[in-house]
Amino acid sequence: MMPSQFREQHYLGIKGLKIIVKNELNAFLRNKGLIISQLVQPILYYIFIVLGINSFVTNIAYEGKTISYADYALTGILGILIISQMTQTIYRITIDKRYGLLALKRQSGVSPFYYIIGMSMYPTIGICIQSSVLYIIATLFGSSIGLINYLAGIIVVIIVLYFWTSIAALITMKINDYQRRDSIISFIITPLGFTAPAFYLITNVPTFIKVIGYFNPLTYQLYAIRSIVFATPANSLLIIVLVFLATLIMISISSFAVSKMSLVLTER
Secondary structure, eight states: OOHHHHHHHTOOTHHHHHHHHHHHHHHHHHOHHHHHHHHHHHHHHIIIIIHHHHTTOOEEEETTEEEEHHHHHHHHHHHHHHHHTHHHHHHHHHHHHHTTHHHHHHHTTOOHHHHHHHHTHHHHHHHHHHHHHHHHHHHHTTOOOOHHHHHHHHHHHHHHHHHHHHHHHHHHHHOOOHHHHHHHHHHHHHHHHHHSSSSSOGGGSOHHHHHHHHTOHHHHHHHHHHHHHTTOOTTHHHHHHHHHHHHHHHHHHHHHHHHTSOOOSSOO
């Protein structure tokens, strides 16, 4: 029986997603070192970046509102944390490829779409932990962001996360060389963080930085997150819809890449 016939006859549907989600949750909880780093990272970002800059830049004008720079930068940290979670997706899918787990999951009837969604659970847990820690420490230092607005913003954060984890999955599917894979991720993560308006207003930077920023998807994703967190209605609904559609497209592309993978038990 051909692998495609095997998958067709034993399609697991939503059960396959549940199995992967459970596996990723257990794997995350077993990784104590990762949990500690996920807890510490947002604290360091907030103390050494947000509080440092906020000491001489207190309030800024954003979309017709006056908000504290600390709150603006907090949402920027969320963007940086989202990008950094790409490495977790690559780590988990690399393990699947190396030990033949990807082939076993596919042959067991897990659809490519559910595979991408399920393998994004590992970084999703991470970003939820980091977002919670970030809000707690920001509140302790006097943040004015309401809990309801923040939680609504986290929904957008997770949508954005799936955009980037899908890109990470696509890279992992297409590139087998570990050094090339790591180099590409390093090349992607650092420029994305620096060229998006995570810690500055894009309207206040030189033209060449502004142009680069407008080509960065994270720029629009941060706008969508901030439109919810700061309740700025101008163009927010359109941007959020576009961010959601972009995520669906990227998940679909990554799912297609998974469907075309050779089902081998080990990665060469």
